[in-house]
Amino acid sequence: LILLVLLLLLLIRHFVAARRFQRLLQDKDTNKSLLKMHQKLIELLAYAGLKEPDFTQDLAQKARYSAHKITPDEQNALYEFYRKTARAYEQTLPAWKKLLFRYWHHYR
Numbered sequence: 001l002i003l004l005v006l007l008l009l010l011l012i013r014h015f016v017a018a019r020r021f022q023r024l025l026q027d028k029d030t031n032k033s034l035l036k037m038h039q040k041l042i043e044l045l046a047y048a049g050l051k052e053p054d055f056t057q058d059l060a061q062k063a064r065y066s067a068h069k070i071t072p073d074e075q076n077a078l079y080e081f082y083r084k085t086a087r088a089y090e091q092t093l094p095a096w097k098k099l100l101f102r103y104w105h106h107y108r
Contacts (some may be wrong), residue, residue, distance in 0.1 A: 010103055017106040025079055030070040031063040033079060038063070041082045044107050048089040056081065 021040060027033035033099045040058040044050050059078055063070050090098055101107050 014103045014106060025075060028073065030075050034059060034063040034070045034075050037078050037082060044082065044086055046106065
Protein backbone atom coordinates (compact mmCIF):
# COMPACT_ATOMS: atom_id res chain seq x y z
CA LEU A 1 0.00 0.00 0.00
CA ILE A 2 2.85 2.40 0.83
CA LEU A 3 4.53 1.60 -2.48
CA LEU A 4 1.29 2.26 -4.34
CA VAL A 5 0.87 5.63 -2.61
CA LEU A 6 4.46 6.60 -3.44
CA LEU A 7 3.93 5.63 -7.07
CA LEU A 8 0.74 7.67 -7.20
CA LEU A 9 2.51 10.70 -5.71
CA LEU A 10 5.29 10.35 -8.27
CA LEU A 11 2.78 10.29 -11.14
CA ILE A 12 0.90 13.28 -9.78
CA ARG A 13 4.18 15.19 -9.38
CA HIS A 14 5.09 14.35 -12.97
CA PHE A 15 1.78 15.50 -14.44
CA VAL A 16 1.82 18.75 -12.47
CA ALA A 17 5.36 19.53 -13.66
CA ALA A 18 4.52 18.64 -17.26
CA ARG A 19 1.39 20.78 -17.24
CA ARG A 20 3.29 23.70 -15.69
CA PHE A 21 5.92 23.50 -18.44
CA GLN A 22 3.30 23.36 -21.20
CA ARG A 23 1.50 26.37 -19.72
CA LEU A 24 4.61 28.44 -20.35
CA LEU A 25 3.51 28.66 -23.99
CA GLN A 26 0.32 30.46 -22.92
CA ASP A 27 2.04 32.95 -20.61
CA LYS A 28 1.47 36.60 -21.51
CA ASP A 29 5.08 37.51 -20.71
CA THR A 30 6.82 35.64 -23.52
CA ASN A 31 10.28 36.79 -22.44
CA LYS A 32 9.85 35.37 -18.95
CA SER A 33 8.38 32.10 -20.22
CA LEU A 34 11.16 31.69 -22.81
CA LEU A 35 13.78 32.14 -20.10
CA LYS A 36 12.11 29.45 -17.99
CA MET A 37 11.99 27.11 -20.99
CA HIS A 38 15.62 27.89 -21.74
CA GLN A 39 16.62 26.98 -18.18
CA LYS A 40 14.83 23.64 -18.51
CA LEU A 41 16.59 23.10 -21.86
CA ILE A 42 19.98 23.81 -20.28
CA GLU A 43 19.23 21.23 -17.57
CA LEU A 44 18.22 18.68 -20.23
CA LEU A 45 21.34 19.29 -22.31
CA ALA A 46 23.56 18.96 -19.24
CA TYR A 47 21.81 15.71 -18.28
CA ALA A 48 22.22 14.37 -21.82
CA GLY A 49 25.80 15.64 -22.17
CA LEU A 50 24.94 17.71 -25.24
CA LYS A 51 26.08 21.16 -26.31
CA GLU A 52 23.69 24.07 -26.50
CA PRO A 53 23.07 25.35 -30.05
CA ASP A 54 23.69 28.99 -30.87
CA PHE A 55 20.08 29.83 -31.72
CA THR A 56 18.89 28.93 -28.20
CA GLN A 57 21.59 31.12 -26.66
CA ASP A 58 20.59 33.95 -28.99
CA LEU A 59 16.93 33.64 -28.02
CA ALA A 60 17.78 33.65 -24.32
CA GLN A 61 20.00 36.71 -24.75
CA LYS A 62 17.22 38.48 -26.64
CA ALA A 63 14.66 37.61 -23.94
CA ARG A 64 16.94 38.68 -21.12
CA TYR A 65 18.56 41.86 -22.45
CA SER A 66 16.61 43.18 -25.43
CA ALA A 67 13.78 45.67 -25.23
CA HIS A 68 11.95 43.62 -27.88
CA LYS A 69 9.42 41.01 -26.89
CA ILE A 70 9.90 37.40 -27.90
CA THR A 71 7.38 36.42 -30.57
CA PRO A 72 5.19 33.35 -30.17
CA ASP A 73 7.01 31.79 -33.15
CA GLU A 74 10.36 32.14 -31.39
CA GLN A 75 8.84 30.75 -28.22
CA ASN A 76 7.39 27.79 -30.12
CA ALA A 77 10.73 27.18 -31.85
CA LEU A 78 12.49 26.79 -28.51
CA TYR A 79 9.70 24.58 -27.17
CA GLU A 80 9.79 22.32 -30.23
CA PHE A 81 13.58 22.07 -30.05
CA TYR A 82 13.28 21.05 -26.40
CA ARG A 83 10.67 18.40 -27.20
CA LYS A 84 12.64 16.97 -30.14
CA THR A 85 15.86 16.86 -28.12
CA ALA A 86 14.16 15.17 -25.17
CA ARG A 87 12.46 12.64 -27.42
CA ALA A 88 15.65 11.82 -29.32
CA TYR A 89 17.71 11.42 -26.17
CA GLU A 90 15.05 9.33 -24.48
CA GLN A 91 15.19 6.83 -27.36
CA THR A 92 18.83 6.10 -26.55
CA LEU A 93 18.14 5.15 -22.93
CA PRO A 94 17.42 1.71 -21.47
CA ALA A 95 13.90 1.19 -20.08
CA TRP A 96 14.68 1.92 -16.43
CA LYS A 97 16.51 5.14 -17.32
CA LYS A 98 13.60 6.19 -19.52
CA LEU A 99 11.37 5.98 -16.46
CA LEU A 100 13.77 8.15 -14.47
CA PHE A 101 14.16 10.56 -17.36
CA ARG A 102 10.45 10.98 -17.78
CA TYR A 103 8.93 10.65 -14.33
CA TRP A 104 11.67 11.72 -11.93
CA HIS A 105 13.49 14.44 -13.89
CA HIS A 106 10.41 15.52 -15.92
CA TYR A 107 12.30 15.98 -19.17
CA ARG A 108 9.52 14.77 -21.36
